[in-house]
């Protein structure tokens with residue numbers, strides 16, 4: 081049976097040209113198709129008001145359609161020229177940062193109105209905290225090798241050895257990074273073409289996505305802002321490894337980056353899945369050491385290739401300062417109490433609170449065992465006492481530890497993008513804490529949880545926004561709830 085037509089405006093798979101008129105939360109540009117039938121809304125992610133774009137309809141619903149951006153046909157008057165290569169990881173880099181802030185603030189607050197049902201959210205808005213570094217703020221980058229590249233002039237794919245980022249929305253096509261993207265270390269990015277040339281000269285093949293074969297897969301770099309050191313990881317398959325001289329490659333990196341090189345690792349990854357992550361597989365140290373140290377608010381954190389760490393550490397300091405400020409606003413509800421740091425990751429927030437309070441015990445819970453191990457080691461390294469970390473699902477942990485009910489005054493929440501599962505949120509509410517400081521990297525799920533918290537007697541007292549990722553649509557929020 082043919083698919084039922086959902087609306088009279090667009091069909092799935094159709095290519096359209098549309099003027100973007102507004103910006104919706106999450107970086108979705110809004111276009112409108114006007115006809116005798118009425119006005120129909122079309123969302124195109126990674127676009128800006130004022131742009132004329134070409135897009136493919138991915139979902140065609142009764143009242144709206146969702147599209148994938150193919151190309152920007154005409155730029156918006158707001159856009160400026162920047163000296164950086166445009167990459168999918170920075171779709172808004174041509175938009176002045178003040179305008180990026182404006183869009184992020186307006187669209188985030190409107191979510192709390194619409195989904196969280198907080199009518200007076202503007203009155204409760206505290207601060208928009210900008211990233212201290214607008215450019216070159218990231219401390220990690222994953223460059224991919226590909227046997228299929230992109231011819232920017234003819235806008236088509238070509239067979240070539242590429243090292244850079246995937247084209248937006250095309251898993252099998254790479255795009256050479258020819259110059260600094262403005263997001264990561266300039267010294268590294270200015271040398272990506274040299275590293276590519278070195279690899280091309282070995283005669284070994286880059287990864288071919290559709291054929292699932294090739295030698296070079298990823299080149300991952302982590303950076304410490306404290307020491308300015310770099311940690312490298314070259315990911316290859318095992319097939320042609322005897323033909324590749326790892327030591328010579330390591331020497332080449334040292335030639336390029338001198339004593340900035342902390343260590344060089346090699347990972348063998350023979351998995352063929354499209355979504356293979358760069359750090360899976362067996363990892364071996366080829367040169368130097370396998371960790372770098374980063375400092376956040378005076379505390380030291382050891383970072384290995386695999387450990388989770390905030391991507392923009394300078395901005396993370398601002399984020400954590402805000403969280404701790406909200407928590408310590410009522411010191412009486414912190415000193416001599418047990419504070420829960422739920423979804424604690426590597427335990428940074430709990431450690432900072434413990435170091436700034438008196439006789440406070442922190443109970444940190446995270447589902448990832450390796451993050452909890454790192455949390456324990458970090459607490460030891462920083463000589464902070466009174467912290468207990470548990471590797472567990474938050475919901476299960478609260479079931480198994482009923483003794484905390486009515487005993488906790490302050491809870492810190494920092495869940496992953498999916499937010500807090502409804503059943504888990506109920507268990508958290510049942511702890512009956514006076515206050516919660518809820519950090520979120522996805523305000524849409526936080527706004528959803530806000531409604532539940534307000535229905536359970538909590539009030540949203542304050543909200544701040546932190547721009548951890550300039551030039552993207554991401555925004556972090558810190559919200560203080562109190563009963």
Ligand SMILES: C[S@@+](CC[C@H](N)C(=O)[O-])C[C@H]1O[C@@H](n2cnc3c(N)ncnc32)[C@H](O)[C@@H]1O
Nearest residue numbers: 423424425426428446447448473474494495496
């Ligand atoms: C945004 S991160 C938290 C980062 C942390 N505050 C830090 O500073 O390192 C979200 C964390 O939630 C954890 N997580 C996700 N689902 C979970 C669950 N059901 N129970 C416990 N932890 C979970 C993830 O492992 C991740 O570390």
